[in-house]
Amino acid sequence: MGSSYDPPLAGIRILDLSSGPMTAVGRLLADLGAHVTAVELAGVTGNVEVGPRFGPVALATAINRLGVAPLGIDASTPAGRQRWDGLVDAADILIEDTRPGSAAERLLGVDEIRAAHPGLIVLSLSDFGRDNDFSGWQSTTPVLHALTSELSRSGMPGREPLVPPGEQLPYHVAAAQAAVAVLSVLLDRLRTGAGDRIDFAIVEGAMQALDPPFGTMGTASAGVPVAQQNRNWAAERLRYPITACRDGYIRICLLAKRQWHGMFEWMGRPEEFADPRFEGLRERLTSASLWSAIGAFCADKTRADLEQNGQKHGVPTAAVLSMTEALTAEQVTARGFFGHAEFSPGLVAPVPRGVVEVDGQRAYAVTAPVHAERGPTSAPILAQRRRTDQGLPLEGLRVLDLGVIVVGADTGRLFGDLGADVIKIENAAFPDGMRPGRNLMNASFAGGHRNKRAIGIDLRSAEGRTLAHRLVEEADVVLTNFKPGVAAGLAMDHDTLMSVNPGIVVVDSSAFGPTGPWAQRLGYGPLVRAAAGFTKQWVYPSDPDEFCDTVTVYPDHVSARIGVVAALSLLVRRERTGQGGAASIAQSEVMLSHLAAEIAGEALARDGHERSDAAAYDAPWGLFRADGEDAWLAVTVRDDDDWRALCGVLERPDLAGDPELATKAGRDRYRTRIDQAVSEWTCRRSPADGMILLQAAGVPAGAVMQAADLPQWEYYAQRRAFREELHPHGKEPYVLENAQLHSERIADPPLGQAPLLGEQTVEIATTLLGLDDAAVAGLLERGVLQTAPEARRV
Template sequence: MTHGLDYPLSGISVVDLVRGPMASITRYLAELGARVDRIDEPGSAMDAVEALVANVGKQHHRIDLMSAAAQTLIDNAHIIVADSDQPIDLAALQRERPELVTMTVSDFGCNTAMTNWKGSGPVLHALSGELSRSGIRGREPLLPPGDLAYQCAASQAAYTLVTGLYRALKTGVGDHFDFSALDGAVQALDPGYGVNGSATMGKPANLLARARPAAGFQYPVLKCADGHVRLCLLAKRQWRGMFRWMGEPAAFASPEFDKMIVRYKSPELLPAIGAFFADMTREEIEAGGQKFGVPVSAILTFEESIDTDHVRDRNAITSLGTPDGRVAKVPNGMLCIDGLRTGLGAEGEAQAFRPPERSSDSGQPFEGLKVLDLGVIVVGAEQGRLLGDQGADVLKVESRAYPDGNRQSYLKYGMSVSFAAGHRNKRSLGINLRDPEGRKLFLELAAQADVILSNFKPGTMESLGLDYETVSAINPRIVMVDSSAFGATGPWSGRMGYGPLVRAATGLALAWRYPDDPEGFCDSVTIYPDHVAGRVGAMGAVALLIRRLRTGRGGTASVAQSEVMLSHFAADVARVSLGLPTGTPSDHPYGVYPAAGDDEWCVVVVDGDQSWRGFCEAIGFSAGEGLTTPAARLAAREGIDAALTAWLASRTPLEAATALQTHGVAAAPMLRLADLPDFAYYRDRNFYRTESHPYLPEDFLVERRHVTGRATVDAETRPAPLAGEHSSEVIAEWLGLPAETLSRLEETGVIEGVDPREWKAIEDTIAPSEQGRA
């Protein structure tokens, strides 16, 4: 950790009783300065590399959970996190100490039809809908690399814990969370119901094609002299830059190519760009992209990524000693606080935490908080929504001159199912920040605010005169959070911030392809890490609010999406640095297999001798009795897979998975997004709810709550705003300005209301029977 930083969670004590990949939940808290005491009972074990990256920064105790030493740690904890099968009643502890925050962690939560199912990363991908969108049309679905589902779930759990802690410190009311890894993966990885963007390719989830996307769809990967590059030609100006770079070829001079759909459908354009790039190196192409304003990135390996000047400049990778005396490279944390990297390793200096005078509790941890949300696209939407869902007054600050890309819609007034789900529980303030009076007005609002969120290109807030130094001079309690693709500093800080380019530059795109097809890149329709980066940013905001309870002052949190991604693949980065292989085991059935039906698939993961015996019993594989060693099973792998495929051919994916789970084998049907709402698990968890919007002709689905908790209430249901819908209202509330002043500000364009033409478009769009909702 960095010397001289007042860590947000300094003085907070956490007890960690979680095994496996979800142990990384409390690593986030350790990075933010909490003391995390990990109790590993004698005899417990975990993969050495996974343990290294999941548990760095924690205090380790090899003691019996029932010992006096363990009890002392538990008695002094603010937070206790444990696997659901640990012999400790967390709910009872929370009842005895109402201010305590506890969490039970499992794959499928408590009291569902799947509570006793066995989970794994592939199983979570199958049941979340992610697997159905990964791969290339005409081929089998492709499992995403690494422990991505678990790592995203861990981020959701960590955000939940700091939120529960903030509420407990303010009100004396803690909570007991029943955290399901599947719930977390569905929300934080790439949700189909929310700000879904490319996750549903611009369509409602239930209208997605059953097949996976075509090769090269949307964000093409092209060969060059020394590897591959990825191209993102989205905006008209970006295409014009590419056109100039290519020497303005007559074949593509038509103004029709300014339209993205025309470029996508052109059979000649991509081959022409590919030929143009063919003799250039990745470095030359990136330099040309910078010169002509074309979003492009080299496709890098993990090894290349962690050795770039940018990563070194940001101190984003550090070295850790392994138990066997070697040195591994690992990602050095996800957040910068007050301009300093929190990082991994030593504890921050402990600070005595004296709880403030407690306030009343409404069940909403952020009730009374005022948030100015300048965020755009997915990360920006998620950060503000997370706070608004739990009671904060979130003002979405926007402008007609620079509209949020999420406002793009077939409707003329900038509303869609995606926007409605992703921006619920916000109000909209239309304001011209480039007008001196608009900037002055914003600073007056900032003086009243608790949190300011943004995710512009680094330097934008400074150019507007709205940087932390300026705002904190008038409001020392302000918390400001910024998010960007590659961080606010370093050689890549000015790069275009698209997720596909981040995945290319960090090694993920190269890892997410078919093993037998070097050109089979399969990450083009995910919008990872946008949703999870939004949660990391919100976590930073809440952690600083917790520090503000102790110190009375605010601070800054900065998130680089590239570093979130690297941290999620920390085990792979460490293995690469140690010369160890990455990937999945091959001596047992592990992967995606065809089942009965049209393009229907079942995930099967056999992970040890006991699981192997259950697998053989489930499918009636008598030949398996002689395959008692991994080497023997590896040699017979072709026959094993043939037996499994034959058994699956007469069973639906759910029938097959249920039979395998009965025998202790991790298995799951591949669900498509449209399957999720009616699947038994999600009904048992009461996970989704249907909402309506006064300016939409259709209802839509959203997650009901962020987590299942004893004292947690459902998210608010205030509809997402039209651009500028509440401008006069919120300024009058926050600043008390009179009506005549508000009228003048709107007449001069300093603040913006809803265009009257948009009201007319709403009337024309919504059927008369539906207009009563408006």
């Protein structure tokens, strides 16, 4: 790391009392330069560990604690209390995960801490939040997947839903959402002095950041909202098809006409597919004869040949790699994404070296600094901006959004939901691929681009670039997610824009990162999953060649949140230095970071180290049939207390009293017997009834919900998670996400509706660019500016 590198969050002091998978929040912030102290506070902090363990080392937590200073305190002693009070006095942020209503929560006394330190930001993590009737419920990875609706879209029809790979995947994506919340509140505190308490529910964060059922959807959905997508195996396999080849499998993407034209040429222009109807996306996705021909074309070729020639013809392709192949791929090696960490003497394993590049350097906390200068305590730049106390922490910021498809939509939308003035810049000749048409609107675009204004500018022209640069002069952030090099060609890259506005923050996101041999590859989420080893793992153990990751749009939504975290961090640094900065995110690296513990564990096992942990959960764990068509219930038992509680709910004292089942090892040995007992109970009840009974007893359980069920579930209703919005260009109301964070001071998102292409062009040109009517008319006539035509409802 270069000596000139200035970590964005340098001097920000964080006390982290969390344990278990949500320690990923502290890791994200530490990588960006915050001084994070992992405090073990007697009577308060827990000891939740999941995932691979080698000797005393729990890998997931150990990885999250790299670069984090450990500290144990017993606040019941005078000396310990004095030390704890001193740490809180100096802290900017406190992260805690006490269970709502527990003795630990009372002992910590967050309300008293907030009263004594009104400028402190407290991030309170819990499974279901603290302000609702479900605050005592508990979650695990399968339960989170069930209650976010992810499981309803994963797996083969007729079989149990398939839990996606990654023991802690829902927690990792929720951690990114939590980091967005913390940093947006921190940025606002710098100009107001007011702290806050954020009531963060992990289930909600996982729902919003993994594969949101009412969020933006991928192009291959062919206009079918996520909320209407179920496990239709035949349709799923045609969205991003995987085809067998000589040495494995290849995934091919033919979403755009130009991609189909490339495939047509590559195949030798077969006459049977020359019909113009194949230029239609739906025709291509549903043509069994076409994909049969593509399969025959690929059968005798290697993955490497198909990747090379696919890219040459402009056809996005990616080999389906194993995790080992993915980790040794030339792109991962060239970018130096993995380094090695020693967790204990002789216990050395590969770990990710940060998921954000800042100013061309990897943002990665190698060691915790012993001394750190204080971070900014005020906001000399943002203090000059208008603020109306509407509870929107990013009010006064201006964001220029050049982003496209899902990552682009979500990154800008999060800024808009939190109060920023977001201006979407688009060219009618190259519209956002997620738009249903220039004068059309659908649920996906409405959800992904709400709270934005739109201006149409032709950035290919010198006049258009001049106008865009005038907007940059008064902007704070520019967002892009083009293929590397495209933004520079449009003069909208950081190197160009910093000469226009030295304080500008530019964030770019791409499939594989801005450097390396794969930088220029066309990459959509499913291609990234294939190349990162994720697709290969998203299978039933009994059917390793039936890949089940097609419908999800992961990692797009979580990558967007990492982009927002990077931008907010650079805005915090700007208040300290007056200078902007650049951040880059590789979506493939975000994904690999979510498997960090598994990757390290496999490497250690190959080196001869033995795991010392048992399975993540006792028997039973997994999905059980419930009463109803395709009805399922996720049930997990973590320990002896859960086992006794389960036996009580099942009314099976014979199981509770059986000495062979008294230990975790015994329950695992007799899993078939236990699973049968649970199944006999669940199949007589609806998923919702079974979930309620088990959760009331303290057993983590979750009904496998369809996306359309979520807005009606009382939990999400109490958390104001969704809202209906009647868009002026929509036929019927759309269901959209609502609250992005819950706190003492932050309001729900504004009601700004997604714009048509160039809908506010004239308004922005006259008010922000200062052009008169005649100048605007001339620019419109020459096509430098573009505005929305008459809209049609769809």
